[in-house]
Amino acid sequence: MTATLKKMTVADSPLSAQERYSVFPFYICMDVSESMSGEPITAVNKQLPLLRTSIGSDPAVAEVIRVGIITFSDTATSVLPLSDLSMVDAIPELVARGRTSYAAMFDHVFKVIESDYHASRSAGDRWYRPAVILISDGRPTDESERWRSALSRLTEPSWKRRPNILAFGFGDADPAVLSAVTSAKANRAFVAAEGADPATVIPELLAGLVQSIVSSSASVYDGQALLEAPQLASMRAIPVDELD
Amino acid sequence: MQRFVLGELRVGDLLAQGGEGAVYQLPLQPHLVFKAYRGDNDRGYLDDLVAWPDLLAEPEAEVLRSSAAWPTSVVTEEGGRPVGLVMPRAPRRFSVRHRDGQRRLATLSYLTCDPARPAKAYGIAVPPAGDAGRYGLVLALARLLSAFDSVETPVSHGDLSTKNVLWSLERGPEVYVIDCDSAEVLPSRAPPGCRVLLAGGADAAEADAAEAIAPHPPRRRAMTPNWDDPAVQKGHNPTMASDRYSLGLIFLRVVGAANFPVQARQRREGTLSVEVPVPGGPAAKQLLDGRHPLWELCARALSVEAVGSRPTAAEWVEPLQEVSALLGGAGTPSKRSPAPLAPLNASPPPSRPTDVQVIPRPLRAPKPPTANLSGASGASPAMSQPPGSGSNAWSKASAALPPATQGPFSAASRPGGGSDDRSLRSQAKVLWVAFWRWWVKAHQDALFALAAGRRKRRAALRVLALLALDIVLVGVAAGIVALVVSPITRG
Secondary structure, rough: HHHHHHHHHHHOOOOOOOOOEEEEEEEEEEEEEHHOOOHHHHHHHHOOOOHHHHHHHOHHHHOEEEEEEEEOOOOEEEEEEOOOHHHHHOOOOHHHHOOOOOOHHHHHHHHHHHHHHHHHHHHOOOOOEEEEEEEEOEEEEEOHHHHHHHHHHHHHOHHHHHOOOEEEEOOOOOHHHHHHHHOOOEEEEEEEOOOHHHHHHHHHHHHHHHHHHHHHHHHHHHHOEEOOOOOOOOOOOOOOOOOO | OOOOEEOOOOOOOEEHHHHHEEEEEEOOOEEEEEEEEEEOEEEEEHHHHHHHHHHHHHHHHHHHHEEEEOOOOEEEOOOOOEEEEEEEEOOHHHHHEOOOOOOOEOHHHHOOOHHHHHHHHHHHHOOOOHOOOHHHHHHHHHHHHHHOOOOOEEEEOOOOOOEEEEEEEEEEEEEOOOHHHHHHEEEOOOOOOOHHHHHHHHHHHHHHHHHOOOOOOOOOOOOOHHHHOOOOOOOOOHHHHHHHHHHHHHHHHHOOOOOOHHHHHHHHHEEEEEOOOEOOOHHHHHOOOOOOOOHHHHHHHHHOOHHHHHHHHHHHHHHHHHHHHOOOOOOOOOOOOOOOOOOHHOOOOOOOOOOEEEEEEOOOOOOOOOOOHHHHHHHHHEEEEEEOOOOOOOOOOOOOOOOOOHHHHHHHHHOOOOOOOHHHHHHHHHHHHHHHHHHHHHHHHHHHHHHOOOOHHHHHHHHHHHHHHHHHHHHHHHHHHHHHHHHHHHO
């Protein structure tokens, strides 16, 4: 028996109270261009606090989920840095203005993932592959070449931390653009029916998103994280691999 | 048999919805809820479940009533087909109030993390790792589980997870186990010779026995991820031994105040070695000895290799009681512990498992909070370990902590040295306040007595005595003023 015990202590360092589950980062990229002003942005501002009350208020969910909110129009900004939602006091209110630069957003997401990953690692957190949730009501206003090159850097297979992307479009969003954004294997795009009212689409989408993040947390505890797509028609959960 | 017909039950608002069914309020019986099942499955087993507590003897029956939402009646259709259950609702004290004022069920997740986390996130104070209250909660759970196992047809809960085991420290450490309708009444273990085999819980043997004896087809019972028994293969039902694993896991996580991800390690490597933080205090010397019975029980409970020698809940009761008492814990409301079954004591003490090792480690001194590394990591707040102390102030402490206070940890464990000056001053303040209250009350009473006019002489004497006291006080005060002022005027 002593031999077994000795072998054990050599083979693996003891599990300590500091050891935690890997976390699952979600970046919500919200289009806040001019076309979102009025009812759509009001609907977004009404729904986003749900993130805090549903995910942040359940300690078991909050422990393994990290959420960052990025808005983009002419430029992209992290309005909520990647956070443990139980530690967030309020979700900032979003304001709509400007055009729709996908390039600015893809560049920003790339930079933020890179720096958040290193910050988390040095704080002792391991990561599952991050998920980027892109929500847009329009077409990119920047040159096609410009945003496509920014996208290809974000989805470059040799970049170890490339995120899985779920794209949701409504209003004037172009299905062809969204499917280009999510052309990589594991990614998915969803577009609302033509003419659907954003004021009804947005609450349904965000509520579904919250639900899918909550289910994803259970899969983290199961040891195999699953990116659970919102419960809208014809959707499938995508297996997500763990980063080194 | 306690049965209700659905049509005769007044059903209120929907409380919760799950995969299996929906839970409703009962406006006429606010302490009960109605769970309605979905689908046409055969639910004949519900009658057995509701009738099971009748088998219990007295201390165990009381333990079950006070710490489990055991279903009390079956609800049927007109034709008699069971469609749901009536069961008790968790008492209000098994909830916590977040800073936003909302009450939420007090799940184990508030306890299985650094106590700084719920304090910062929700304004909820929980006791530090290794606190008497934490041992008390595990003791309360061990008492309930040994009641489950105290009769010849025992029950296994099968999913003792964070959401199903609620806790409260309001009246001393108590637990309240919910979702008991997923429990299973196991086949009788008589004749007595069978007990060792069943308790041994060799998966196949138990499953075979269940099929042979159980009058109802086995239903699918799944364990919650992170709270599951790694000895049970995916797609298989938990066993009696799984509850024993859960007790060990809950002990480790609740006492250690961390979410030890042990199952992944056990599945991957087959072996497990865990370090449990032990704070300084009255029981530290005993607990830091790796041979303490509690570490040995925990190692046996978590074993995957020797599922058969996982300890029964009854085996935990005494060592937990001892440590709880050593730490100054208030103990749980019910003092009597169910006696373990006789055949158990007859067998020789099982040896330590070879696949699990539980090592006590002294809790390190709290680190000063460090600044966040960058703006982006605002996510992970710097968490300092609370100072370890065997404070028992917790067992009665209310769960609500005002936001942005440092919490009573520091108050309970502040060392005596270096604060003499402060403590003298605070003592003086307390005395002064007490004197002032007495002075006001004495004068009021005396004047009322004089005004009331009864026993005039006595009242007058009282007033005179107080007047004399006041003159003396004024004299002393004037003297002090004179002492302070005279050197100044003279100078």
